[in-house]
Amino acid sequence: MTSCQQCVVRNRAICSSLDTSELEVLNKIGRRVPVHRGQTLMWEGDDSLLVANVIDGVLKLSTSTADGREQIVGVVYPSDFIGRPFGSTTHHSVTALCDAQVCLFTRSSFDDFARTHPELEHKLLQRTLTELDRARHWMLLLGRKSAGERVATFLLEMAQRLADASCSGSDLVERFELPLTRQQMADLLGLTIETVSRQLTRLRQAGIIDLPDRRTVVILDHDAMEAEAGNG
Missing domain, CATH: 1.10.10.10 (Winged helix-like DNA-binding domain superfamily/Winged helix DNA-binding domain)
Structure with missing residues (x-):
């Protein structure tokens, strides 16, 4: 049994649209990585080299102001997708708020896989729209509540x-x-x-x-x- 088939977020992550043979291919290009509390997985402004599914734990998305202060702009949970597929630059730092585990891919190998699997690209689009809705909800919260x-x-x-x-x-x-x-x-x-x-x-x-x-x-x-x- 592959680690994809054993994955606890298998039915809720973006890879839920894939069949067994496709998961076997995805399993070969990904690897499970522990991320310790306080460890930064991706840095704002760096080249977008990695993407990942969150398997366990909670991580924060943050950005820095011009004077160096950190601003937390979001929180991600198990089954969430992090990183910038099809993009060149990482827009937020991603740091573990507690001990976490992610399924990590190089962005280039994930992009190549996604291009040949329209169902996965569709899931990515759905996730993007969901994140847009959350961002709009957060604007209401910060602006009016x-x-x-x-x-x-x-x-x-x-x-x-x-x-x-x-x-x-x-x-x-x-x-x-x-x-x-x-x-x-x-x-x-x-x-x-x-x-x-x-x-x-x-x-x-x-x-x-x-x-x-x-x-x-x-x-x-x-x-x-x-x-x-x-x-x-």
């Missing part, structure tokens, strides 16, 4: 994406570990760390979430969280 709505929206999205990654069949996980520090959450949401801490404390005091420790979040009242996120 209050601090409380931003924090609640972020926690709900993480619970939903982690549920998708776990194949549990549930719409969201009720308990999860935050892969980001509160400072990283603040950077991602366009807030200060003090504001993020206040909003988390407010949600806990309202009985909507529990915070057993600094990293663990337990969603106690899903409907109330949806209302806090401005989705009600």
Whole structure:
């Protein structure tokens, strides 16, 4: 059995459109690689040499401002695709927020494979459109939502994406570990760390979430969280 057939994200990753013989070919050009917490897999501005499927763990996408400050612009989860196929330059740095595992391809070999497999190119297009929708949603969050709505929206999205990654069949996980520090959450949401801490404390005091420790979040009242996120 190939590592593709054993892959836990096989049915949700972009390669889900491929048959057994095609997977055997893909398996020969890819390799599983561990990425340790804090390790950067791709660097912004470098030549686009690698692409990858996320198998396990959570990674951040970040870019640097003119004065050298880091801005987190996205988070990727298991079954997400990272890198720039058919492109020459990497637009974001990709760094593991926790120990992770990816299925890594050289961009040139992946591009050659994708050109001869229209189903895979179609999946790439679908993923691109999904990412565009998420980017537009994030523009709404940053431009129009209050601090409380931003924090609640972020926690709900993480619970939903982690549920998708776990194949549990549930719409969201009720308990999860935050892969980001509160400072990283603040950077991602366009807030200060003090504001993020206040909003988390407010949600806990309202009985909507529990915070057993600094990293663990337990969603106690899903409907109330949806209302806090401005989705009600």
